Amino acid sequence: MNRDFKKGAGFIPYGRQWIDGKDIRAVVKVLKSDWITQGPKVEEFEKAIAKYCGVRYGVAVSSGTAALKASYIVAGIEPGDEVITIPLTFAATANMIVDCGGKPVFVDIQEDTLNIEPKEVEKKITKRTKAIAIVDFAGHPCDLDEIKKIARKHKLLVIEDASHALGSEYKGQRIGGITDLTIFSFHPVKAITCGEGGMILTNNRKFYERLKILRHHGIIKNLKKGGWYYKIEKPGYNFRITDFQCALGISQLKKLNKFIKRRREIVAQYNKVFKNIKEVITPKERSYVKSAWHIYWIRLKNPAKRRIVFDKLKKSGIGVQVHYIPLYLQPYYRKKFGYKKNNYPKVERYYQGAITLPLYPQMRDDDVKYVIKALKRSL
Numbered sequence: 001m002n003r004d005f006k007k008g009a010g011f012i013p014y015g016r017q018w019i020d021g022k023d024i025r026a027v028v029k030v031l032k033s034d035w036i037t038q039g040p041k042v043e044e045f046e047k048a049i050a051k052y053c054g055v056r057y058g059v060a061v062s063s064g065t066a067a068l069k070a071s072y073i074v075a076g077i078e079p080g081d082e083v084i085t086i087p088l089t090f091a092a093t094a095n096m097i098v099d100c101g102g103k104p105v106f107v108d109i110q111e112d113t114l115n116i117e118p119k120e121v122e123k124k125i126t127k128r129t130k131a132i133a134i135v136d137f138a139g140h141p142c143d144l145d146e147i148k149k150i151a152r153k154h155k156l157l158v159i160e161d162a163s164h165a166l167g168s169e170y171k172g173q174r175i176g177g178i179t180d181l182t183i184f185s186f187h188p189v190k191a192i193t194c195g196e197g198g199m200i201l202t203n204n205r206k207f208y209e210r211l212k213i214l215r216h217h218g219i220i221k222n223l224k225k226g227g228w229y230y231k232i233e234k235p236g237y238n239f240r241i242t243d244f245q246c247a248l249g250i251s252q253l254k255k256l257n258k259f260i261k262r263r264r265e266i267v268a269q270y271n272k273v274f275k276n277i278k279e280v281i282t283p284k285e286r287s288y289v290k291s292a293w294h295i296y297w298i299r300l301k302n303p304a305k306r307r308i309v310f311d312k313l314k315k316s317g318i319g320v321q322v323h324y325i326p327l328y329l330q331p332y333y334r335k336k337f338g339y340k341k342n343n344y345p346k347v348e349r350y351y352q353g354a355i356t357l358p359l360y361p362q363m364r365d366d367d368v369k370y371v372i373k374a375l376k377r378s379l
Protein backbone atom coordinates (compact mmCIF):
# COMPACT_ATOMS: atom_id res chain seq x y z
CA MET A 1 0.00 0.00 0.00
CA ASN A 2 1.71 3.16 -1.12
CA ARG A 3 0.75 6.63 -0.18
CA ASP A 4 2.22 9.78 -1.68
CA PHE A 5 4.50 9.87 1.38
CA LYS A 6 7.17 8.31 -0.82
CA LYS A 7 7.13 11.51 -2.83
CA GLY A 8 7.87 13.44 0.33
CA ALA A 9 4.40 14.05 1.76
CA GLY A 10 1.81 12.24 3.75
CA PHE A 11 3.81 10.53 6.50
CA ILE A 12 1.48 10.12 9.45
CA PRO A 13 3.35 10.54 12.76
CA TYR A 14 2.03 9.02 16.00
CA GLY A 15 1.52 12.48 17.44
CA ARG A 16 2.24 16.07 16.57
CA GLN A 17 1.62 19.68 17.55
CA TRP A 18 -0.85 22.02 15.90
CA ILE A 19 0.53 25.57 15.70
CA ASP A 20 -1.54 28.24 13.95
CA GLY A 21 -1.09 31.90 13.02
CA LYS A 22 -2.44 33.11 16.37
CA ASP A 23 0.16 31.03 18.23
CA ILE A 24 2.94 32.47 16.08
CA ARG A 25 1.76 36.04 16.54
CA ALA A 26 1.59 35.54 20.32
CA VAL A 27 5.21 34.34 20.40
CA VAL A 28 6.49 37.09 18.09
CA LYS A 29 4.84 39.74 20.23
CA VAL A 30 6.81 38.58 23.28
CA LEU A 31 10.04 38.32 21.28
CA LYS A 32 9.67 41.99 20.38
CA SER A 33 9.00 43.01 23.99
CA ASP A 34 11.39 43.84 26.84
CA TRP A 35 10.86 40.51 28.60
CA ILE A 36 11.71 37.32 26.80
CA THR A 37 12.12 35.39 30.04
CA GLN A 38 10.78 35.85 33.60
CA GLY A 39 8.25 38.40 32.39
CA PRO A 40 4.48 38.58 32.83
CA LYS A 41 3.59 35.63 30.57
CA VAL A 42 4.93 33.00 32.99
CA GLU A 43 2.47 33.91 35.72
CA GLU A 44 -0.34 34.43 33.21
CA PHE A 45 0.23 30.90 31.90
CA GLU A 46 0.39 29.44 35.41
CA LYS A 47 -2.88 31.11 36.36
CA ALA A 48 -4.59 30.06 33.13
CA ILE A 49 -3.67 26.37 33.54
CA ALA A 50 -4.50 26.39 37.25
CA LYS A 51 -7.90 27.94 36.53
CA TYR A 52 -8.61 25.46 33.72
CA CYS A 53 -7.79 22.55 36.04
CA GLY A 54 -9.55 24.01 39.08
CA VAL A 55 -6.41 24.17 41.22
CA ARG A 56 -5.01 26.93 43.42
CA TYR A 57 -1.39 27.10 42.30
CA GLY A 58 0.69 26.41 39.20
CA VAL A 59 4.46 26.65 38.77
CA ALA A 60 5.70 26.63 35.17
CA VAL A 61 9.11 25.06 34.53
CA SER A 62 11.38 24.14 31.63
CA SER A 63 10.07 20.57 31.07
CA GLY A 64 7.90 17.80 32.44
CA THR A 65 11.09 16.17 33.69
CA ALA A 66 12.01 19.32 35.66
CA ALA A 67 8.46 19.34 37.05
CA LEU A 68 8.91 15.76 38.26
CA LYS A 69 12.30 16.45 39.81
CA ALA A 70 11.00 19.55 41.61
CA SER A 71 7.95 17.63 42.86
CA TYR A 72 10.04 14.80 44.27
CA ILE A 73 12.29 17.32 46.03
CA VAL A 74 9.42 19.14 47.72
CA ALA A 75 7.90 15.76 48.57
CA GLY A 76 11.11 15.16 50.51
CA ILE A 77 12.49 12.25 48.50
CA GLU A 78 16.01 11.68 49.77
CA PRO A 79 18.69 8.99 49.44
CA GLY A 80 17.35 5.66 50.68
CA ASP A 81 13.67 6.59 50.29
CA GLU A 82 11.30 4.42 48.27
CA VAL A 83 8.69 5.69 45.85
CA ILE A 84 6.03 3.31 44.55
CA THR A 85 5.43 3.77 40.82
CA ILE A 86 4.73 1.91 37.59
CA PRO A 87 7.32 0.57 35.15
CA LEU A 88 5.09 1.29 32.15
CA THR A 89 5.91 4.96 31.72
CA PHE A 90 8.31 7.36 30.11
CA ALA A 91 11.76 7.09 31.72
CA ALA A 92 11.57 10.47 33.47
CA THR A 93 8.94 9.33 36.01
CA ALA A 94 11.40 6.88 37.57
CA ASN A 95 14.68 8.51 36.50
CA MET A 96 13.94 11.56 38.62
CA ILE A 97 13.26 9.37 41.67
CA VAL A 98 16.71 7.86 41.14
CA ASP A 99 18.12 11.37 40.64
CA CYS A 100 16.94 12.24 44.18
CA GLY A 101 18.73 9.14 45.48
CA GLY A 102 15.45 7.26 45.84
CA LYS A 103 14.42 3.79 44.76
CA PRO A 104 11.53 3.32 42.35
CA VAL A 105 9.51 0.37 43.64
CA PHE A 106 7.53 -0.86 40.67
CA VAL A 107 3.99 -2.21 40.78
CA ASP A 108 2.06 -4.11 38.10
CA ILE A 109 -0.74 -2.57 36.04
CA GLN A 110 -4.45 -3.03 35.38
CA GLU A 111 -4.82 -4.52 31.95
CA ASP A 112 -7.77 -2.39 30.82
CA THR A 113 -6.37 1.06 31.65
CA LEU A 114 -2.63 0.23 31.87
CA ASN A 115 -2.61 2.24 35.11
CA ILE A 116 -1.19 1.26 38.49
CA GLU A 117 -3.15 -1.50 40.28
CA PRO A 118 -4.13 -0.05 43.68
CA LYS A 119 -4.44 -3.53 45.18
CA GLU A 120 -0.75 -4.12 44.49
CA VAL A 121 0.36 -0.79 45.96
CA GLU A 122 -0.28 -1.59 49.60
CA LYS A 123 1.77 -4.80 49.40
CA LYS A 124 4.87 -2.77 48.48
CA ILE A 125 4.74 -0.22 51.29
CA THR A 126 7.67 -0.38 53.72
CA LYS A 127 9.07 1.91 56.42
CA ARG A 128 11.10 3.66 53.73
CA THR A 129 8.16 4.45 51.44
CA LYS A 130 7.66 8.21 51.10
CA ALA A 131 5.34 8.63 48.13
CA ILE A 132 3.31 7.04 45.37
CA ALA A 133 4.06 8.34 41.86
CA ILE A 134 1.28 7.46 39.45
CA VAL A 135 0.83 7.98 35.71
CA ASP A 136 -2.51 8.53 33.96
CA PHE A 137 -1.60 6.29 31.06
CA ALA A 138 -2.67 7.52 27.61
CA GLY A 139 -4.79 10.14 29.40
CA HIS A 140 -6.98 7.69 31.34
CA PRO A 141 -7.03 8.77 35.00
CA CYS A 142 -5.84 6.25 37.59
CA ASP A 143 -8.11 4.98 40.39
CA LEU A 144 -7.45 8.19 42.28
CA ASP A 145 -9.86 7.64 45.18
CA GLU A 146 -8.35 4.23 45.94
CA ILE A 147 -4.77 5.51 45.67
CA LYS A 148 -5.51 8.52 47.88
CA LYS A 149 -7.12 6.29 50.49
CA ILE A 150 -4.01 4.10 50.69
CA ALA A 151 -1.78 7.20 50.81
CA ARG A 152 -3.79 8.75 53.64
CA LYS A 153 -3.70 5.52 55.64
CA HIS A 154 0.09 5.26 55.38
CA LYS A 155 0.82 9.03 55.41
CA LEU A 156 2.31 9.07 51.92
CA LEU A 157 2.22 11.81 49.32
CA VAL A 158 0.73 11.21 45.87
CA ILE A 159 2.58 12.67 42.90
CA GLU A 160 0.61 12.39 39.68
CA ASP A 161 2.53 12.36 36.42
CA ALA A 162 -0.32 13.66 34.29
CA SER A 163 1.85 14.33 31.23
CA HIS A 164 -0.77 12.44 29.21
CA ALA A 165 -3.83 13.80 30.96
CA LEU A 166 -4.18 17.58 30.62
CA GLY A 167 -7.94 18.06 30.19
CA SER A 168 -8.86 14.54 31.36
CA GLU A 169 -11.61 14.21 33.97
CA TYR A 170 -12.08 11.89 36.94
CA LYS A 171 -15.60 11.65 38.37
CA GLY A 172 -16.46 15.03 36.85
CA GLN A 173 -13.34 16.85 38.05
CA ARG A 174 -10.44 17.85 35.83
CA ILE A 175 -7.06 16.31 36.55
CA GLY A 176 -4.72 18.74 38.29
CA GLY A 177 -5.88 19.35 41.84
CA ILE A 178 -6.90 15.86 42.94
CA THR A 179 -3.51 14.66 44.21
CA ASP A 180 -0.82 16.42 46.29
CA LEU A 181 1.32 17.38 43.29
CA THR A 182 0.29 16.96 39.65
CA ILE A 183 2.67 17.53 36.77
CA PHE A 184 2.16 18.24 33.08
CA SER A 185 4.51 18.32 30.09
CA PHE A 186 4.22 20.67 27.13
CA HIS A 187 6.42 18.71 24.74
CA PRO A 188 5.09 18.87 21.13
CA VAL A 189 3.43 15.42 21.26
CA LYS A 190 1.43 16.34 24.38
CA ALA A 191 -2.06 17.91 24.47
CA ILE A 192 -0.73 21.46 24.10
CA THR A 193 2.85 22.60 23.59
CA CYS A 194 5.34 25.29 24.58
CA GLY A 195 8.08 23.65 22.46
CA GLU A 196 9.47 22.36 25.74
CA GLY A 197 7.91 23.04 29.10
CA GLY A 198 6.19 21.66 32.15
CA MET A 199 4.07 22.65 35.12
CA ILE A 200 3.43 21.53 38.67
CA LEU A 201 -0.06 22.07 40.10
CA THR A 202 -0.88 21.94 43.78
CA ASN A 203 -3.37 23.22 46.33
CA ASN A 204 -0.64 23.30 48.98
CA ARG A 205 0.75 26.81 49.54
CA LYS A 206 4.00 25.59 51.14
CA PHE A 207 4.76 23.35 48.18
CA TYR A 208 3.97 26.22 45.83
CA GLU A 209 6.38 28.59 47.55
CA ARG A 210 9.17 26.02 47.71
CA LEU A 211 8.72 25.11 44.05
CA LYS A 212 9.15 28.73 43.00
CA ILE A 213 12.39 29.01 45.00
CA LEU A 214 13.71 25.71 43.62
CA ARG A 215 13.04 26.83 40.05
CA HIS A 216 15.44 29.74 40.48
CA HIS A 217 18.61 28.41 42.19
CA GLY A 218 17.14 28.31 45.69
CA ILE A 219 17.29 32.08 45.87
CA ILE A 220 15.10 33.74 48.54
CA LYS A 221 14.93 37.52 48.28
CA ASN A 222 14.57 39.76 51.30
CA LEU A 223 14.05 43.33 50.24
CA LYS A 224 13.93 44.58 53.84
CA LYS A 225 17.63 43.85 54.07
CA GLY A 226 18.32 45.79 50.87
CA GLY A 227 17.38 45.65 47.20
CA TRP A 228 20.40 43.48 46.45
CA TYR A 229 19.94 41.02 49.28
CA TYR A 230 19.09 37.35 48.92
CA LYS A 231 19.86 34.14 50.72
CA ILE A 232 20.20 30.48 49.74
CA GLU A 233 19.17 27.94 52.35
CA LYS A 234 19.23 24.99 49.97
CA PRO A 235 20.69 25.10 46.43
CA GLY A 236 18.14 24.94 43.63
CA TYR A 237 18.21 24.79 39.84
CA ASN A 238 17.56 26.75 36.72
CA PHE A 239 14.19 25.19 35.86
CA ARG A 240 12.89 28.43 34.34
CA ILE A 241 10.72 28.57 31.24
CA THR A 242 10.81 31.57 28.89
CA ASP A 243 8.07 34.16 28.40
CA PHE A 244 7.69 33.37 24.71
CA GLN A 245 7.16 29.69 25.49
CA CYS A 246 4.46 30.67 27.98
CA ALA A 247 2.86 32.97 25.38
CA LEU A 248 2.63 29.92 23.11
CA GLY A 249 1.16 27.89 25.97
CA ILE A 250 -1.50 30.52 26.73
CA SER A 251 -2.50 30.64 23.06
CA GLN A 252 -2.54 26.84 22.79
CA LEU A 253 -4.67 26.43 25.92
CA LYS A 254 -7.51 28.31 24.21
CA LYS A 255 -7.72 25.44 21.73
CA LEU A 256 -7.30 22.55 24.15
CA ASN A 257 -10.99 21.63 24.35
CA LYS A 258 -11.22 21.62 20.56
CA PHE A 259 -8.09 19.42 20.37
CA ILE A 260 -9.53 16.94 22.86
CA LYS A 261 -12.86 16.82 21.04
CA ARG A 262 -11.07 15.88 17.81
CA ARG A 263 -8.91 13.28 19.58
CA ARG A 264 -12.05 11.67 20.97
CA GLU A 265 -13.66 11.58 17.52
CA ILE A 266 -10.63 9.78 16.09
CA VAL A 267 -10.57 7.29 18.95
CA ALA A 268 -14.26 6.55 18.34
CA GLN A 269 -13.48 5.86 14.66
CA TYR A 270 -10.68 3.48 15.59
CA ASN A 271 -12.72 1.71 18.26
CA LYS A 272 -15.71 1.23 15.98
CA VAL A 273 -13.65 -0.81 13.54
CA PHE A 274 -11.21 -2.53 15.89
CA LYS A 275 -13.85 -3.90 18.21
CA ASN A 276 -14.72 -6.34 15.44
CA ILE A 277 -11.14 -7.49 14.87
CA LYS A 278 -10.44 -10.50 17.02
CA GLU A 279 -6.65 -10.16 16.96
CA VAL A 280 -6.52 -6.79 18.69
CA ILE A 281 -7.29 -5.57 22.18
CA THR A 282 -8.26 -1.90 22.30
CA PRO A 283 -8.21 0.67 25.12
CA LYS A 284 -11.45 1.21 27.03
CA GLU A 285 -12.66 4.23 28.93
CA ARG A 286 -14.33 3.65 32.28
CA SER A 287 -17.78 5.18 32.75
CA TYR A 288 -16.68 7.69 35.41
CA VAL A 289 -13.71 9.18 33.53
CA LYS A 290 -13.16 11.26 30.44
CA SER A 291 -9.80 10.73 28.81
CA ALA A 292 -7.97 13.44 26.88
CA TRP A 293 -6.48 10.58 24.78
CA HIS A 294 -2.80 11.40 24.55
CA ILE A 295 -2.08 8.22 22.61
CA TYR A 296 -4.07 5.38 21.08
CA TRP A 297 -2.56 2.01 21.97
CA ILE A 298 -3.57 -1.42 20.76
CA ARG A 299 -2.35 -4.80 21.90
CA LEU A 300 -2.02 -7.72 19.50
CA LYS A 301 -3.23 -10.93 21.06
CA ASN A 302 -0.47 -12.77 19.26
CA PRO A 303 2.80 -11.07 20.27
CA ALA A 304 4.71 -13.03 17.60
CA LYS A 305 3.00 -10.79 15.04
CA ARG A 306 3.94 -7.48 16.62
CA ARG A 307 7.26 -7.07 14.84
CA ILE A 308 5.76 -7.84 11.41
CA VAL A 309 2.75 -5.59 11.87
CA PHE A 310 4.92 -2.78 13.26
CA ASP A 311 7.35 -2.96 10.33
CA LYS A 312 4.58 -3.15 7.74
CA LEU A 313 2.85 -0.09 9.16
CA LYS A 314 6.15 1.81 9.21
CA LYS A 315 6.69 0.89 5.56
CA SER A 316 3.23 2.23 4.75
CA GLY A 317 4.28 5.63 6.07
CA ILE A 318 2.67 5.33 9.46
CA GLY A 319 4.70 6.50 12.45
CA VAL A 320 3.87 3.70 14.84
CA GLN A 321 5.53 3.55 18.26
CA VAL A 322 5.59 1.40 21.36
CA HIS A 323 4.73 3.04 24.70
CA TYR A 324 6.81 1.90 26.53
CA ILE A 325 9.60 -0.60 27.04
CA PRO A 326 9.02 -1.45 30.73
CA LEU A 327 11.59 0.42 32.82
CA TYR A 328 12.61 -2.57 34.93
CA LEU A 329 13.92 -4.23 31.75
CA GLN A 330 16.36 -1.36 31.20
CA PRO A 331 19.98 -2.26 31.98
CA TYR A 332 20.35 0.43 34.66
CA TYR A 333 17.28 -0.68 36.61
CA ARG A 334 18.17 -4.35 36.35
CA LYS A 335 21.72 -3.78 37.52
CA LYS A 336 21.05 -1.21 40.21
CA PHE A 337 17.86 -2.64 41.75
CA GLY A 338 17.95 -6.29 40.67
CA TYR A 339 14.78 -6.26 38.61
CA LYS A 340 14.32 -9.18 36.22
CA LYS A 341 12.34 -10.18 33.17
CA ASN A 342 8.81 -11.37 34.03
CA ASN A 343 8.78 -9.51 37.36
CA TYR A 344 5.56 -7.83 36.23
CA PRO A 345 3.55 -10.26 34.08
CA LYS A 346 0.77 -7.85 33.10
CA VAL A 347 3.15 -5.10 32.05
CA GLU A 348 5.12 -7.60 30.03
CA ARG A 349 2.08 -9.14 28.40
CA TYR A 350 0.97 -5.69 27.27
CA TYR A 351 4.44 -4.70 26.09
CA GLN A 352 4.94 -7.84 23.98
CA GLY A 353 1.91 -7.03 21.84
CA ALA A 354 1.83 -3.24 22.07
CA ILE A 355 1.65 -0.81 19.17
CA THR A 356 0.74 2.89 19.36
CA LEU A 357 -1.19 4.19 16.34
CA PRO A 358 -1.24 7.82 15.16
CA LEU A 359 -3.51 10.21 17.05
CA TYR A 360 -3.36 14.00 16.89
CA PRO A 361 -5.99 16.71 16.43
CA GLN A 362 -4.97 17.70 12.92
CA MET A 363 -5.29 14.11 11.69
CA ARG A 364 -7.89 13.97 8.91
CA ASP A 365 -10.59 11.34 8.52
CA ASP A 366 -8.72 10.12 5.43
CA ASP A 367 -5.60 9.56 7.51
CA VAL A 368 -7.60 7.57 10.07
CA LYS A 369 -9.12 5.42 7.33
CA TYR A 370 -5.68 4.86 5.84
CA VAL A 371 -4.27 3.69 9.20
CA ILE A 372 -7.24 1.35 9.73
CA LYS A 373 -6.86 -0.14 6.27
CA ALA A 374 -3.10 -0.57 6.66
CA LEU A 375 -3.53 -2.27 10.03
CA LYS A 376 -6.15 -4.68 8.68
CA ARG A 377 -3.85 -5.62 5.79
CA SER A 378 -0.83 -6.06 7.99
CA LEU A 379 -2.76 -8.52 10.14
Ligand SMILES: *Cc1c(COP(=O)(O)O)cnc(C)c1O
Binding pocket: 063, 064, 065, 066, 089, 090, 092, 093, 135, 161, 163, 164, 185, 186, 187, 196, 197, 198
Ligand atom coordinates in the same frame (compact mmCIF):
# COMPACT_ATOMS: atom_id res chain seq x y z
C1 LIG B 1 6.42 13.42 28.20
C2 LIG B 1 6.47 12.75 29.50
C3 LIG B 1 7.35 13.13 30.52
C4 LIG B 1 8.47 14.11 30.34
O1 LIG B 1 8.14 15.33 29.87
P1 LIG B 1 9.24 16.26 29.18
O2 LIG B 1 8.51 17.56 29.06
O3 LIG B 1 9.58 15.64 27.86
O4 LIG B 1 10.41 16.35 30.08
C5 LIG B 1 7.26 12.50 31.75
N1 LIG B 1 6.38 11.52 31.96
C6 LIG B 1 5.53 11.10 31.00
C7 LIG B 1 4.57 10.01 31.32
C8 LIG B 1 5.57 11.68 29.74
O5 LIG B 1 4.75 11.23 28.79
